[in-house]
Amino acid sequence: MSNLSISEENYLKAIFHLYKHGEGIGTNAIARHLDTKPASVTEMLKKLADKKLLTYEKYQGVVPTRKGFTLALGVIRKHRLWEYFLVEKLKLKWDEVHEIAEQLEHIQSDLLVEQLDAYLGFPKLDPHGDPIPDKDGKMCAMNCCCVSEIKPNSNARIFGVKNHTSAFLKHLEKLNLTIGKTFTLVNRNDFDQSVELVLNKQTMHISKEVAENILVEKLK
Amino acid sequence: MSNLSISEENYLKAIFHLYKHGEGIGTNAIARHLDTKPASVTEMLKKLADKKLLTYEKYQGVVPTRKGFTLALGVIRKHRLWEYFLVEKLKLKWDEVHEIAEQLEHIQSDLLVEQLDAYLGFPKLDPHGDPIPDKDGKMCAMNCCCVSEIKPNSNARIFGVKNHTSAFLKHLEKLNLTIGKTFTLVNRNDFDQSVELVLNKQTMHISKEVAENILVEKLK
DNA sequence: ATATTTTTTTAGGTGCGACTAAATTATATT
DNA sequence: AATATAATTTAGTCGCACCTAAAAAAATAT
Numbered sequence: 485m486s487n488l489s490i491s492e493e494n495y496l497k498a499i500f501h502l503y504k505h506g507e508g509i510g511t512n513a514i515a516r517h518l519d520t521k522p523a524s525v526t527e528m529l530k531k532l533a534d535k536k537l538l539t540y541e542k543y544q545g546v547v548p549t550r551k552g553f554t555l556a557l558g559v560i561r562k563h564r565l566w567e568y569f570l571v572e573k574l575k576l577k578w579d580e581v582h583e584i585a586e587q588l589e590h591i592q593s594d595l596l597v598e599q600l601d602a603y604l605g606f607p608k609l610d611p612h613g614d615p616i617p618d619k620d621g622k623m624c625a626m627n628c629c630c631v632s633e634i635k636p637n638s639n640a641r642i643f644g645v646k647n648h649t650s651a652f653l654k655h656l657e658k659l660n661l662t663i664g665k666t667f668t669l670v671n672r673n674d675f676d677q678s679v680e681l682v683l684n685k686q687t688m689h690i691s692k693e694v695a696e697n698i699l700v701e702k703l704k
Numbered sequence: 705m706s707n708l709s710i711s712e713e714n715y716l717k718a719i720f721h722l723y724k725h726g727e728g729i730g731t732n733a734i735a736r737h738l739d740t741k742p743a744s745v746t747e748m749l750k751k752l753a754d755k756k757l758l759t760y761e762k763y764q765g766v767v768p769t770r771k772g773f774t775l776a777l778g779v780i781r782k783h784r785l786w787e788y789f790l791v792e793k794l795k796l797k798w799d800e801v802h803e804i805a806e807q808l809e810h811i812q813s814d815l816l817v818e819q820l821d822a823y824l825g826f827p828k829l830d831p832h833g834d835p836i837p838d839k840d841g842k843m844c845a846m847n848c849c850c851v852s853e854i855k856p857n858s859n860a861r862i863f864g865v866k867n868h869t870s871a872f873l874k875h876l877e878k879l880n881l882t883i884g885k886t887f888t889l890v891n892r893n894d895f896d897q898s899v900e901l902v903l904n905k906q907t908m909h910i911s912k913e914v915a916e917n918i919l920v921e922k923l924k
Numbered sequence: 925a926t927a928t929t930t931t932t933t934t935a936g937g938t939g940c941g942a943c944t945a946a947a948t949t950a951t952a953t954t
Numbered sequence: 955a956a957t958a959t960a961a962t963t964t965a966g967t968c969g970c971a972c973c974t975a976a977a978a979a980a981a982t983a984t
Contacts, residue, residue: 489970491971521974523972523973524971527970542979
């Protein structure tokens with residue numbers, strides 16, 4: 485029975501995300517992700533290594549083990565199920581749920597999670613377009629990319645977001661750039677990487693920062 | 705903004721319950737309630753007194769302040785709403801929800817609580833018959849007593865329970881003594897305070913311990 | 925290849941919430 | 955009222971998860 489503290493779960497989650505985004509899992513990166521200091525990370529890595537949740541050698545970085553992976557996925561599963569619940573059942577807005585789910589993801593009860601999943605109808609995607617791992621950690625493959633990666637003159641449908649902060653999501657809401665919307669990217673400006681797109685026959689400008697954080701699936 | 709730790713919330717809750725049941729709020733009693741040691745309680749009482757959640761003077765015991773009272777009620781509200789949710793929506797059994805609600809009650813988000821309450825239809829009672837405080841801390845008055853307090857030859861309807869442990873609730877389930885059931889108490893045995901009652905035309909015996917933990921409303 | 929910068933680790937400390945053992949105060953008994 | 959018992963508090967520790975400052979190793983630049 486591996487019962488982890490909230491901190492330990494958060495470390496595993498952070499390491500998982502860095503690993504998946506191929507960002508290189510350094511002490512510094514983890515610290516930035518968790519809003520903590522590198523020295524604290526080093527200590528925790530030793531503890532997690534003792535528990536066989538990752539392999540760690542001084543100065544050599546970190547590799548999660550299968551067990552660590554599985555536990556991280558379990559936390560992510562809970563986070564995304566709760567987000568789905570909060571939006572679909574409790575009618576919270578997509579920019580209101582992240583902080584709450586950060587708390588709910590640490591509730592320990594397998595029974596609870598499985599019943600919640602069933603109650604929600606085994607959803608595949610959370611309100612931000614992220615795939616929800618099933619009971620066995622499997623999740624649907626994602627075939628999407630950032631707006632900053634698609635070519636001018638292509639059509640795309642908004643699939644999800646990379647940034648989950650309330651500020652960003654509210655901004656998207658204001659621009660009417662929500663999940664499911666389709667648009668045509670008409671131009672990318674070389675000097676600042678901002679893009680022009682047409683949505684509902686209206687032309688709009690979005691900054692590089694915004695473009696990098698919107699995930700789309702290409703159409704046709 | 706008074707943001708309490710989980711420990712602090714648990715102390716307030718324990719003190720509230722002792723206070724309400726008129727059990728005398730001693731360091732010892734609180735420790736027993738929280739499965740901790742009296743010395744630890746003393747320290748925490750000082751901290752809670754500093755935060756004006758109770759008044760405390762050495763060796764003189766404790767009195768919760770209005771603020772402490774309100775915060776305790778808030779935690780209890782959340783506990784009971786979550787229990788209701790777990791049973792009514794997720795279909796957990798009444799003996800499976802207490803532990804989980806002990807965790808969920810510490811989730812911090814006013815918005816979440818109010819939406820949950822609305823989603824559940826503003827329930828007045830939780831699955832164990834305990835009243836759920838509303839937004840303002842008001843809850844319906846309870847007019848019930850223990851089976852150990854009613855007289856032979858009276859009819860009663862089961863209203864709730866005092867003991868929330870899984871063991872006790874499973875026991876009741878087995879005896880078919882669940883909320884809403886009505887019975888006639890036919891006799892109380894002097895030597896062990898056990899009682900005989902008739903439910904669905906069947907006579908059954910229940911121990912003093914069980915009788916003390918079943919709440920009933922008297923009929924006719 | 926050496927020097928500089930960045931990253932990572934160690935050493936030593938802090939606050940929280942628990943603990944044990946010992947001292948103190950309150951309560952009950954005779 | 956004196957004494958025994960029970961409740962409470964103090965004093966001193968501990969583990970966890972964080973911190974800062976300084977040392978060590980790795981990466982980068984010259």
